[in-house]
Amino acid sequence: MSDPRWALMAEYETAEAxxxxxxxxxxxxxxxIEAYAPYHVEGLAEAVGFGRSRLPAxxxxxxxxxxxxxxxxxxxxxxxxxxxxxxxRPLHSWPMFVPVTFEMTVLFAAFAAxxxxxxxNGLPSLAHPIFDAPDxxxxxxxxxxxxxxxxxxxxxxxxxxxxxDSTRPLRRAEVAR
Amino acid sequence: MADVPVSRETGxxxxxxxxxxxxxxxAGLVLTRPVRWPWLAAFAAxxxxxxxxxxxxxxxxxKGVGLWGIRIPVAWGYAIADFVWWIGIGxxxxxxxxxxxxxxxxxxxxINRFAEAMTLFAAGMAGLFPILxxxxxxxxxxxxxxxxxxxLWPQWRSPLVWDVxxxxxxxxxxxxxxxxxxxxxxATLRDRATGRGKRIAYGLLALGWRGEARxxxxxxxxxxxxxxxxxPLVVSVHSxxxxxxxIGNTPGYHSTIFPPYFVAGALFSGFAMVLTLAIxxxxxxxxxxxxxxxxxxxxxxxxxxxxxxxxxxxxxxNFMAFFSGDRYEIAMTVDRWTGFYAPxxxxxxxxxxxxxxxxxWRAARRSPWLLFALSIVVNVGMWxxxxxxxxxxxxxxxxxxxxxxxxxxxxxxxxxxxxxSMFAWLFLLFIRLLPAISISEMRELVKEExx
Numbered sequence: 001m002s003d004p005r006w007a008l009m010a011e012y013e014t015a016e017a018x019x020x021x022x023x024x025x026x027x028x029x030x031x032x033i034e035a036y037a038p039y040h041v042e043g044l045a046e047a048v049g050f051g052r053s054r055l056p057a058x059x060x061x062x063x064x065x066x067x068x069x070x071x072x073x074x075x076x077x078x079x080x081x082x083x084x085x086x087x088x089r090p091l092h093s094w095p096m097f098v099p100v101t102f103e104m105t106v107l108f109a110a111f112a113a114x115x116x117x118x119x120x121n122g123l124p125s126l127a128h129p130i131f132d133a134p135d136x137x138x139x140x141x142x143x144x145x146x147x148x149x150x151x152x153x154x155x156x157x158x159x160x161x162x163x164x165d166s167t168r169p170l171r172r173a174e175v176a177r
Numbered sequence: 178m179a180d181v182p183v184s185r186e187t188g189x190x191x192x193x194x195x196x197x198x199x200x201x202x203x204a205g206l207v208l209t210r211p212v213r214w215p216w217l218a219a220f221a222a223x224x225x226x227x228x229x230x231x232x233x234x235x236x237x238x239x240k241g242v243g244l245w246g247i248r249i250p251v252a253w254g255y256a257i258a259d260f261v262w263w264i265g266i267g268x269x270x271x272x273x274x275x276x277x278x279x280x281x282x283x284x285x286x287x288i289n290r291f292a293e294a295m296t297l298f299a300a301g302m303a304g305l306f307p308i309l310x311x312x313x314x315x316x317x318x319x320x321x322x323x324x325x326x327x328x329l330w331p332q333w334r335s336p337l338v339w340d341v342x343x344x345x346x347x348x349x350x351x352x353x354x355x356x357x358x359x360x361x362x363x364a365t366l367r368d369r370a371t372g373r374g375k376r377i378a379y380g381l382l383a384l385g386w387r388g389e390a391r392x393x394x395x396x397x398x399x400x401x402x403x404x405x406x407x408x409p410l411v412v413s414v415h416s417x418x419x420x421x422x423x424i425g426n427t428p429g430y431h432s433t434i435f436p437p438y439f440v441a442g443a444l445f446s447g448f449a450m451v452l453t454l455a456i457x458x459x460x461x462x463x464x465x466x467x468x469x470x471x472x473x474x475x476x477x478x479x480x481x482x483x484x485x486x487x488x489x490x491x492x493x494x495n496f497m498a499f500f501s502g503d504r505y506e507i508a509m510t511v512d513r514w515t516g517f518y519a520p521x522x523x524x525x526x527x528x529x530x531x532x533x534x535x536x537x538w539r540a541a542r543r544s545p546w547l548l549f550a551l552s553i554v555v556n557v558g559m560w561x562x563x564x565x566x567x568x569x570x571x572x573x574x575x576x577x578x579x580x581x582x583x584x585x586x587x588x589x590x591x592x593x594x595x596x597x598s599m600f601a602w603l604f605l606l607f608i609r610l611l612p613a614i615s616i617s618e619m620r621e622l623v624k625e626e627x628x
Contacts, residue, residue: 013181015624022390035390038196039361039620045394055398059406073322077330099339099417103346106406106413113406114353117399121392124384131387137368139388140361142181142196142620 006129006177007034007147008160010169015041018144021167022047025148028163032152036130036145055116062112063105070104071097133175147175182627189284190619190626191466199467199619203612204369206462212609215461220605226598233591234309242312244588251571251583256310258563259593261418262446263303263600264344265439265559268411269447270296271351274358275407278400284475286622287467290615291458291608292451293355298603299450300348302596307340309592336420343417347410354403357396360386361617415443422566428509429570432497438490442559445483445529448476449555454604456549458613467614470543477542480555484533487562491530509573517582518569521561528558 012018015037022035026049033048074097078084083091118124130136130147139145146167148160164172186192194202237244247254270292277285308317320341322331331338363383370376386392416436423435452473459468498510513522532554535541542548568583607613 036388037390037393038200038365038388039617039624040393040397041390044390048390050391050394053395053398055395056402059399059402074333077322078333081324082328082330093334096334099336099413099420100333100342102409102413103339103342106410107346107349110350110353110403110406113399113402114357117357117395118384120395121389123386123392126380126385128385128387140365140368140386141200 003150004177005150005174007032007149007175008157008164009130009133009173009175010146010164010167011135011171011173012144012146012167012169013142015044015144017167017169018146019044019047021146021164021169024167025146025163028159029154030148030152030160030163031154032149034130034147034149036136036139036147038140038142038144041144053120055113055120058116059109059112062116063109066108066111067101067105069108071101073104074100129175129177134173135171143170182624184623184626187626188469188471189286190622191469194466194623196620196623199623200365200369200616203467203614203616203619204365207366207609207612208370208375210462216605216609220602223598223602223605226595227602229591230595230599233588233595237309237588237592238314242310244586245592246584246586246589248581248583250574250579250581251568253310253567253571254583255564255585255589255593256306258560258567259596260303260306260310261439261563261567262560263299263306263596264418265415265443265446265563266450266556267296267299267303267347267351267447268415268440268443269451270294270299271347271354271407271411272444272447273451274354275404275411278404279408283622283625284472286618287464287614288451288455288472288476289618290355290358290611291454291604291613293351293358294604294607294611294613295450295454296351296447297348297355298600298607299447300344300351301603302600304344304348305596306592336417336424339417340421343414347414350403350407350410354400354407357400357403358615358618359611360384360396361388362612362615364388365616366612412440415439422570427570427574428498428503428505429513429566429573432494434490434493434497438487438494441483441486441490442562445480445487446556446559448480448483449552449559452476452480452548452552453556456545456552458608460545462608462613464614467619470545473545473548474539474542477536477548480552481533481536484529484536484555488530491526505575509570512573513565513569516569516573518565518572521565521569525558525561525565528554529562532558 010021012021018035018037019041022033022044025033026047031049035044035048037044075092078093079091085091133145135143136145146164146169148155148164161172181195184190184192184194242256245254245256273285273292274289278289308314311317319329320331320338331341360383363379364386367376367379367383370379416439419435419439422430423432425431455468455472455476459465495510498506513519532551535547535551572582573580
């Protein structure tokens with residue numbers, strides 16, 4: 001783990017080349033693979049070994065918390081805390097509680113989606129070794145990058161280099177820690 | 178190995194654009210384009226209008242709502258008409274960014290970003306009016322549910338309370354959705370910016386986005402889920418606004434058609450505002466390759482379709498007044514067409530029903546300046562509709578002894594035009610500080626259109 005390098009990096013011009021390279025590295029047994037693209041490339045996350053995201057479950061939970069919480073808030077206020085009897089109408093008038101319950105469901109599910117994605121992605125994180133890599137400012141423009149991290153227990157410099165070279169990148173570089 | 182993709186001529190994007198060129202074009206509008214006099218002049222004018230608006234608010238808080246022409250029986254006046262109008266305009270942004278995303282409409286890509294910004298600013302303008310209209314605005318926080326020393330709670334059975342929840346949820350969810358989509362573009366601006374100040378500012382806003390594959394996957398999931406959540410929200414917000422009226426028993430308010438009728442009107446006015454903003458924007462920033470005539474044509478078709486939904490609403494509203502046999506509804510409807518406010522009724526029929534019929538002609542749908550003029554006409558027409566519902570109904574309710582007229586004062590006009598100035602000012606700031614078109618989605622579009 002005392003490798004002064006964070007990863008070996010290769011740069012590509014097209015999304016297809018990056019997906020193929022990520023697949024090749026994964027097939028060669030590497031697991032600490034990171035791939036960078038300027039837009040959402042279909043199939044890239046699967047190629048680097050990303051399984052299913054748990055985000056939808058988090059959003060569902062957020063919706064439940066919001067909906068139940070919103071309904072409870074209204075029930076508690078209207079039935080327990082401050083009951084007002086108007087012409088013997090029921091205090092627990094659930095149809096009138098639907099709009100606020102709906103809004104709170106959507107609000108909390110949206111919070112869960114937004115903040116869930118941020119937390120799962122480990123953002124905000126303003127400093128990262130990859131930002132010092134050569135050409136990496138093009139990762140948000142038109143270039144695609146593949147990194148094989150040195151903290152992979154199966155990392156082996158010669159083999160990693162050979163795999164990256166076999167994918168015919170535009171260039172190769174080392175990323176310092 | 179495939180070549181670097183270059184777009185073909187497809188209608189939604191002109192030929193010859195690649196990843197690098199779309200990025201540099203859109204980022205350049207923010208980072209390198211010099212400030213020119215038309216923008217400066219518009220900025221100065223709208224900033225002056227914004228200052229007048231803020232000053233007028235201060236004066237309103239000192240003097241009270243009697244500045245406006247509202248007198249019982251017409252207690253709602255311009256403030257509430259402006260509120261309904263603005264919140265309606267906001268709807269098109271979410272419709273474009275959420276519903277058209279789920280329907281996989283590629284033409285949404287180049288217009289969703291600024292349409293969402295429009296939504297945020299319009300909903301912001303809308304949110305101000307009910308607070309300004311409160312007799313004691315410093316108690317606005319009483320609308321929030323919190324355990325207080327007075328042991329009071331909001332009245333959950335009131336649509337006005339639902340409105341607070343609907344509007345604030347809409348504002349927050351729209352802002353989250355917008356920021357989620359903006360993250361990769363902020364990273365692009367961070368990486369393309371040359372000045373240190375800009376790099377730090379965009380760097381902080383980008384939260385360290387680096388475009389890793391897993392990040393993109395979660396980003397896409399979150400974006401689609403937010404779109405799915407925003408979709409029922411679009412329908413719910415104006416429905417709740419409509420219930421502010423429909424649950425009251427005033428003739429002209431008390432109607433079950435109001436929620437769908439309001440939502441259709443919201444999309445109608447919202448698409449009109451999208452065109453009002455898109456046409457000058459594409460001209461000034463030379464974005465004709467991204468916002469093509471096909472986009473204008475599609476937006477015009479939506480305008481035509483929602484215009485007919487609105488016309489159907491007018492038809493049913495008038496028919497039901499007579500079909501119900503309710504003498505107060507009938508009297509109110511007759512007054513609408515022949516009474517003091519009849520010019521507004523006829524004006525809105527001209528603006529919202531008659532004139533938009535030119536959109537049946539393809540040449541009209543593809544003529545930017547005609548569309549621009551028509552979009553202004555529809556904006557005015559929809560404002561008149563909101564005015565008519567709010568004001569005329571209350572001015573002519575049950576007993577003749579309770580009838581009364583509303584005549585706007587100069588302050589009513591100052592608040593209307595003040596809010597328009599502030600909206601335009603915010604939009605002018607937006608187009609110079611943030612990418613007006615989603616850069617990362619345009620790169621994806623280049624890829625799709627090159628195949």
